[in-house]
Amino acid sequence: MAMTLDTVALIILVVITLLLIYGIVGVYGVPYAIAKRRNHPHREAIGAATWLSLFTLGVLWPFLWIWALLYRPDTGWGFGTSSASSTASLDALEQRVARLESERG
Numbered sequence: 001m002a003m004t005l006d007t008v009a010l011i012i013l014v015v016i017t018l019l020l021i022y023g024i025v026g027v028y029g030v031p032y033a034i035a036k037r038r039n040h041p042h043r044e045a046i047g048a049a050t051w052l053s054l055f056t057l058g059v060l061w062p063f064l065w066i067w068a069l070l071y072r073p074d075t076g077w078g079f080g081t082s083s084a085s086s087t088a089s090l091d092a093l094e095q096r097v098a099r100l101e102s103e104r105g
Contacts, residue, residue, distance in 0.1 A: 028054045031064040040071045 032050050035043035046068055053060035071077055 031068040034068040039073055
């Protein structure tokens with residue numbers, strides 16, 4: 001039994017449609033993957049909002065991407081000082097305390 005050209009075209013159409021859906025879901029999952037990799041404290045909320053954004057045609061997706069990128073494991077939300085400068089200031093404070101204690105007696 002030979003496959004007709006219509007059957008081959010239908011199979012190709014179904015495969016391309018499935019690959020397109022898989023690609024769209026993969027792209028929409030990028031904010032959750034970023035949040036998971038950075039150990040984001042709101043990663044489950046970002047994951048749920050990612051699915052919601054998929055059903056709202058991507059309206060929320062750029063905001064989710066920004067939300068996932070705002071948190072960094074080393075600096076948190078980025079509003080504080082970096083760990084290198086805080087270590088330097090801690091060393092300076094320890095030296096100052098040691099100097100004051102030695103002057104005191």
